[in-house]
Every structure is written in structure tokens, then in C-alpha cells.
Amino acid sequence: MRVLVVEDEQAMAESLTWGLEAEGYVVDVADNGEDGLWKARETAHDVIILDVMLPGLDGYQVCKQLREQGLWTPILMLTAMDEDLDHAEGLDSGADDYLAKPFSYPVLLAHLRALTRRGLGVRPALLTAAGLTLDPAARTVSRGGVPLELTSREIAVLEHLMRRKGQVVSKTELLDHCWDTAFEGGPAVVEVHVHRLRRKLDRAVGMPVILTLRGEGYLIQDDTP
Amino acid sequence: MRVLVVEDEQAMAESLTWGLEAEGYVVDVADNGEDGLWKARETAHDVIILDVMLPGLDGYQVCKQLREQGLWTPILMLTAMDEDLDHAEGLDSGADDYLAKPFSYPVLLAHLRALTRRGLGVRPALLTAAGLTLDPAARTVSRGGVPLELTSREIAVLEHLMRRKGQVVSKTELLDHCWDTAFEGGPAVVEVHVHRLRRKLDRAVGMPVILTLRGEGYLIQDDTP
């Protein structure tokens, strides 16, 4: 079990670290909102303990940004107590639970257990287009429940096209998003992968899925306008 | 959205009923523990609001019995405030959230929304996938009641894969969660343990349990979508 503690008061942070490590948790600490965002994205945690009062970005903003970026780790907010409305706002910003300071140690542990027990938060939404369903978390694509056999690079390309559904995506944009930044090759690679994708998708769907806009890029049409 | 309110103070019960129905909830009321148990089993609710102070069976006992009977509807406990330890006990008895009286109306709604929004009801204490059952507390895995002989490290890996059921888990993520932070070895160790796991699981289940997604990680499919 790995926990991220975002807390600027050093005494509090140390006390949490000490106690949680004694319980067998692995603890990472961030002492401000930006650092918290960074560390949350950098490594996967089972729970995030997030103080509301932070210098710069406050807890609500951190929470909201994480959710917007598709990170669904359970979040326990530490609020400054008194303010009822703080609680409501915290839960609405996407937090899973809150705890009013000051709190006792067994209470904290009980909340953490409750959060990790429930098998973590909501899954990111599925992407759909042309009768295809792409699960970004499982890295799988299926058509009518039947899974398709795609390679990871093919899924990466398809995912990006589906996220931009209804918009033209240039080859350089695909290179930027689906390939390593160090990649030196030209746009020809994209053509090859689009071709391999088409060979599989068109056979499964029965009609063209990815359209070519000469001189512009590729496009998957939005079929739910 | 259907809510069950278990509350003996009539004024409180009426106020809750009135307010929740205005929000579009369908509200059932029980004024003691036994009746609450009965009504909870009788019809399916999206949330149960459970007062701690009840004549006869108190809220903790109701909660515990429901969980023992395999009912995993989200439960919001209303506590008499002050007592910290009450909260801890409440969460450990299987409640998902608590609220200290007195509370304001928007706070209650926020909590309800948070409870219904996340993972929705069915949340087994046991992890299941591919016909396997893993008990995180007992550290055991069984198939159709027959226990499998797995080592602790194997169980740790399997547990993490099952918690992320339906999602790809990278080798580095497994290293982070199932190995000590001080561990310096590479991802090869994961491959070895996955192999040992497969040798046991596939023979017990009769078909592949852990899938490999080349370049992404490992995956246990979610067979109950």
C-alpha cells in the first residue's frame, strides 16, 4: 500500500509519515500543491491524503485537476474543521472522503482502510466511435463485446483519434502523442500504422473507420451529433 | 435513486424524507434497527442513511449484520458527533461514510452524491475474478471453495492485479506496490513471479487468468461488467 501525503506543515507531515510507515504503508510526501500534482502523476498510489490549506494551489484545486487528468486514486481530504461548506465543496471537487482536523490516529486509519477496501474509485470513461469501444484503462478495443487484437502502438493511435473524434488529426500530432519524443523517423511510420489499423478495424466494422484528408491528416467521424 | 432512512426520532425522519423527496429521491423509512434490516433486505436501495442511536439494535450492529449478509449498499452513518472513536468504529463496521449531527443540508446532499457516484454498491470484501476468490484479510486464494497454495509474494501480486481488475498494470507499478521500496532489482522479477502464478492458476482454473499486453503490462479481465 502506497500513500501520497500532500501537507505543508512539516510537523503534521512527519507525524503522518512516521505513523503510516509503522502501519506498513509506503509514504511519499509533497509539501505544496504543484509538487503533489507532480508526484501523483509520477507514481501510482493507493490513496492520496490531501490537506486543504496549502500555499499556492489549495487542496480543492489539486483534487479537481487530478480528476480532470483522469487520475482516480481515492482522495482523503484534510479540512480545517469548522466550515461545513468546506466539506461539501471538497466532496464535490472529486474527493472521496474528508477528515476534519484535529483527528485521532485510529480515525485516520479507519478512513484509509475504508477507502482502500472499496477497491478504488471510478474508472475513466470508455471511448466509442463507429461501433467500436476502447477501454483506456484496460488498453483493449472491442466491437459488440468481441475483443479485437490490436498492438499497443495501434491502440495508442486509435485512442488519440477517438479522443479527437470529429476533428482532423495531423500526422505530426500523432507522432507527438503516440511516439517517444526521441523518435527521429518521419510521418511515414504513421501511415504504416494507420494501414495496419484499418486492415483490422475495417474487417471488424464492415466499413471504413479512419478517413484520410489529403494534406490534412486523419479523421474518425463523430457518429453521435 | 432510492434511499432507506433508518432513524427513530420522528422529527428528524420527517425532515429527511421531506428534503430528499424534494431532491427527487424515493424515500423509505424505518424507525428501528430490526425494521431497518428487514427493509434493507426487502428492496434494493442506492444508499442507506443509518442513525447510530437506535432503540434495540444500534446502527453499528445493523451495519455489521447487513455486511455479513452480503449486502453492500453504500451506508451513510449519522453519528451523535463528539465521539471520535465512534467514527472509527462505524467505518470499521462496514459503513462507507459518516456524518456528525448536526449537519447542514447541502453537506448531506454532497455526501449522498459522493456515495452514489463512486463505485456503486456491489463492493465485495472478497476479491473475485476468473472464478478465483481472494481474501485480502486472510491472505488466501481459493477456487470453488478449494484453497490454492500460493506464497505471500504471489498473493501480493495477484491481489494487486485483482484490485485493478479490468485495467492494465505495468511491471513498475507492481514493483512499487508489492515490493519494498529499497528493492533494486529490475522488472524481471515480476515476470518470474507472474510465471509462477500462472503455473498454479491456469492449472486450477483451466484457462489463462493473467493476460500479457506487450509493452503495457499485465491484466486480469473483469468478467462482471
Added chain:
DNA sequence: AGCTCGCCGAAAGGTTCCCGAAAGGTGGTC
């Protein structure tokens, strides 16, 4: 202590198959 047993991690060798380069073909566009 001494022993056994079994889990764990390192390392090596084998296998699969994904990817990118290259080359030739096709169809629009001027």
C-alpha cells in the same frame, strides 16, 4: 546448533512478434 524445506531473486537462453525502414504502386492535382 544443525538440519531440512521452500521461497525468492539473479541470470541465461530461447522464443515470439512488434516495429520501422525501404521500395514500389496508386490515385488525385495542377
Added chain:
DNA sequence: GACCACCTTTCGGGAACCTTTCGGCGAGCT
């Protein structure tokens, strides 16, 4: 008809993964 953008196919390298073996270390037992 020439040029350009894109399509299609083939092929070898190599990364990613699988599988097995082996020695060490610790737990439990005598």
C-alpha cells in the same frame, strides 16, 4: 503527363517476454 501525397507490402533487427536453473537465505523443526 508529371508530381506529390498516400497506400501497400515485405523483411530483418531487436526488444519484450517466457522459461528454466541455481544458489542463498530464512523459517521451522529436531
